[in-house]
Amino acid sequence: MSATTDQDELAPSQTPGYKVGEKKTMDEYVTMDASDESLKRWKASLGLASNKPATTDDDRKVIILHLALEVPGRPDEILDLSSKDALEKVKDKPFIIKEGVEYQMKVKFRIQHEVVCGLKYIQVVKRRGIKVDKTEEMIGSYGPSEDPYEKKFMIEEAPSGLLARGHYEAKSKFIDDDGFTHCEWNWSFDIKKDWD
Template sequence: MTEKIDDQELQTSTTPGYNPGEKKTLDEYAQLDSNDESLNKWKASLGIGAGAANENGPKIEFISLSLESATRPEPIVFNFAELEGKKEHIKKNPVSIKEGTEYNVKLDFKVNHDVISGLRYVQVVKRTGMTVDKMEEMVGSYGPSQNPYEKRFATEESPSGMLARGTYSVRSRIVDDDGHIYVDFDWAFKISKEW
């Protein structure tokens, strides 16, 4: 049985005094300080400038969220293109995670025709009605690119021991500085002796 994770628990932290500023278009960014050669090179590296943007598709496409471990031959992968039709399945069928194992979470995504600022990954984990973990990772700010971006989060270790074994409910969300939610889904995992 999966547990409901409230929207309030997925709120991102804020930095006092930080203001993300006014949203600008790619053309507006390209025109800013256009006579500064070093700034123009930096903007080009972000995909800002003439011909750099891919105008097709959504402004950002999330490809996959993966859990990788050196002790597992294949990563556990949530493919976002297939996620919509499988939401109930992944919620009710927990993935197995070996206890006491180091792992990394990896996010693959592509930015098409906008600058995305302050992208964050937030995850809340519950067991028997109690929140046992909240992870908030800054993914960063990105400009358009023909190639996908890859973000790896810090290595973590799964809990171990008899009391840690069991099923956990998870809700994952990807949000930006403007509060726009790109991905929001529930899933579950089971801590066990083996993968």
């Protein structure tokens, strides 16, 4: 049996029978099937109906501004992911999660230049080199906009007990239906009996 690589672990799951649609330009999306009411609603949901995308010197299609851990009654724990420099700093700053607490992850991001279809978040968590969790969260399809989008993930509960406490390493990425990775980074956290 061969060892799996990090890339294999971070590969998105495949839905049998699902085929990625043909890539289109912004102009093609705006003008296609102007008389189709359901298509008009879909385009409006992507912000294509009347939205004027911002002009920018940044070539990225998806800019992940930050990923945050939201716990009721506490300030959010925020991972700045907005630049290569920020991604480097994140891996050296583990944060603390209190055992047994309910939390929710959320991401804030901007889309520019073109429509991004099927954006997903994938995360693999390891403890002492052994995989203990894999998360795959569908973010959705979005059109370019000056305003950032925010997506909250499902509510989860941190593990608890003496065996759950300790240091965890994580690797995460945002990938779309075309298989393009928009952001990938390493980070870590510690599960402790309390917040300090």
